[in-house]
Amino acid sequence: MKAELAVLLLLGAVPALARSRAPKHLPDADAALATITSFPAQPCAARGRVQFFRPGLKPKGLGTTVYTLPDGRLRREVRDKGPRKPAAQVIVDDGGTQSVYLAKASLLWSGAVAREPSARTLSRLKSIYTVAVSTGGHVAKLATWRLNFFAPGGPLRRSFWVDRKTGLLLKTETYRYDGTLSRRERLVKLEIPAQVDPALFARAAPSGTAARPLIPPDPPVAGIAARFPRWAPLGFLPLEARARDGGALIAYGDGEARFTVFEGPAGASSGLDERLGREVRLPDGMTARLLPAGDGAALVRRTGAGLLVVSGDLADEELARVAESLEEAR
Amino acid sequence: MKDEELLSDYVDGRLAAGARAALEARLAAQPALARRARVLKAMKSALSGSAPAMPADLKAELKRRARARAPRRGSSWLEDLRSALSAPWAYGAGAAAFAAAALTVVLLHHPSGTAPEARFSPAPAAAFNDPAAAEGLKSLWRADNGGDGDEG
Numbered sequence: 001m002k003a004e005l006a007v008l009l010l011l012g013a014v015p016a017l018a019r020s021r022a023p024k025h026l027p028d029a030d031a032a033l034a035t036i037t038s039f040p041a042q043p044c045a046a047r048g049r050v051q052f053f054r055p056g057l058k059p060k061g062l063g064t065t066v067y068t069l070p071d072g073r074l075r076r077e078v079r080d081k082g083p084r085k086p087a088a089q090v091i092v093d094d095g096g097t098q099s100v101y102l103a104k105a106s107l108l109w110s111g112a113v114a115r116e117p118s119a120r121t122l123s124r125l126k127s128i129y130t131v132a133v134s135t136g137g138h139v140a141k142l143a144t145w146r147l148n149f150f151a152p153g154g155p156l157r158r159s160f161w162v163d164r165k166t167g168l169l170l171k172t173e174t175y176r177y178d179g180t181l182s183r184r185e186r187l188v189k190l191e192i193p194a195q196v197d198p199a200l201f202a203r204a205a206p207s208g209t210a211a212r213p214l215i216p217p218d219p220p221v222a223g224i225a226a227r228f229p230r231w232a233p234l235g236f237l238p239l240e241a242r243a244r245d246g247g248a249l250i251a252y253g254d255g256e257a258r259f260t261v262f263e264g265p266a267g268a269s270s271g272l273d274e275r276l277g278r279e280v281r282l283p284d285g286m287t288a289r290l291l292p293a294g295d296g297a298a299l300v301r302r303t304g305a306g307l308l309v310v311s312g313d314l315a316d317e318e319l320a321r322v323a324e325s326l327e328e329a330r
Numbered sequence: 331m332k333d334e335e336l337l338s339d340y341v342d343g344r345l346a347a348g349a350r351a352a353l354e355a356r357l358a359a360q361p362a363l364a365r366r367a368r369v370l371k372a373m374k375s376a377l378s379g380s381a382p383a384m385p386a387d388l389k390a391e392l393k394r395r396a397r398a399r400a401p402r403r404g405s406s407w408l409e410d411l412r413s414a415l416s417a418p419w420a421y422g423a424g425a426a427a428f429a430a431a432a433l434t435v436v437l438l439h440h441p442s443g444t445a446p447e448a449r450f451s452p453a454p455a456a457a458f459n460d461p462a463a464a465e466g467l468k469s470l471w472r473a474d475n476g477g478d479g480d481e482g
Binding site: 051052053058059060061062068078080088089102103105107184186188195212216219220221226235238239240241242243248250253254255256 | 334415455456457458459461462463464465466467468469470471472473474475478479
């Protein structure tokens with residue numbers, strides 16, 4: 001009995017000890033940002049949750065299991081019937097190729113998706129947001145710092161929660177321009193180091209499954225070559241490309257969230273009030289405007305060559321990265 | 331048969347000779363009934379005589395609207411229209427409403443004088459379409475309580 005009591009006390013003391021070792025002084029924003037793109041230095045397994053909030057509708061969510069290796073390989077599984085059932089979706093990213101497998105439909109997408117250098121990711125965040133650090137409570141039982149990303153002089157657009165000790169990104173939230181929560185992604189249970197079989201990263205689908213291109217060949221639309229972006233957030237797939245208003249409209253989705261890419265002639269209407277929002281200079285040197293678009297957000301870039309509008313349920317820096325990846329497609 | 335139905339069949343020339351003679355006798359004796367007949371004739375003339383033939387899509391749209399507005403037991407759109415016109419005061423308003431509805435549909439279907447084919451032509455076919463992806467991704471999501479808690 002005494003032994004059991006001692007074990008219980010010990011177990012109860014572990015989180016307190018962990019908290020006591022975590023840094024207590026707020027880091028500056030650059031220091032807090034520096035580590036968010038890094039992978040754990042040891043094999044990692046984690047359970048997570050993605051939630052999507054649409055105004056006036058009930059929230060939707062999906063449970064994830066994520067495995068990572070220190071070299072950056074990643075596997076994310078979505079399970080809709082408990083941890084013992086087969087995954088409904090598997091995404092494997094080895095740093096050069098990404099594969100997405102939908103088990104029920106036995107469909108596999110695969111394609112080259114280059115990993116972005118950390119410096120560019122951080123540069124984009126700094127060019128778009130003003131960053132402030134605060135205490136963030138606990139995520140997956142780990143003490144965190146909260147990084148708040150504001151539109152300069154404007155509303156809170158995004159928050160990251162990072163582990164105070166390791167700097168690992170544990171949770172993100174994206175907000176609409178009206179301040180309401182749009183999307184939350186968080187780890188709920190983290191295991192480092194974990195026993196992770198390297199074979200998990202070999203493939204997403206059973207061997208022999210024919211793969212569709214993750215980035216489809218650019219189709220001719222309305223007399224121009226519609227370009228699929230070379231990057232989309234994890235879990236998004238290309239759904240449609242069609243002519244619209246003298247240009248080409250491409251739609252992506254992850255089942256709940258959606259975004260579109262419109263490329264049209266110079267002088268075409270974006271359908272948005274482009275006086276709103278703010279102008280940003282992106283890491284590729286181009287300027288663009290970030291502004292509200294319905295329940296979501298949009299990036300509008302006008303040049304002499306034409307109009308580009310990326311809009312939908314994405315965070316501002318995701319809109320920007322999609323836009324930049326289109327330039328890479330040229 | 332109600333007077334409205336009689337009048338409608340009379341205006342449409344569908345009454346048998348005996349019934350037509352009887353109704354004409356009543357029209358001579360009843361000014362109110364005669365006025366309703368004249369309004370009905372005027373409507374018919376306006377809608378069929380001077381106007382071009384009703385496009386099939388317009389007719390279908392009017393039928394759809396009439397059915398939607400009158401969820402009663404299996405009555406046709408024409409019967410609904412007749413019913414709406416049954417009160418004497420309703421003839422003018424009903425005719426105006428009918429004409430307005432027809433005008434609305436015509437305007438909707440012929441924007442800025444463009445040919446109806448332009449409006450009804452199907453949207454350009456998608457150059458790329460992956461409905462299996464959309465369906466498969468949708469099935470991943472479940473109702474969520476929206477909470478923000480750790481797992482035990």
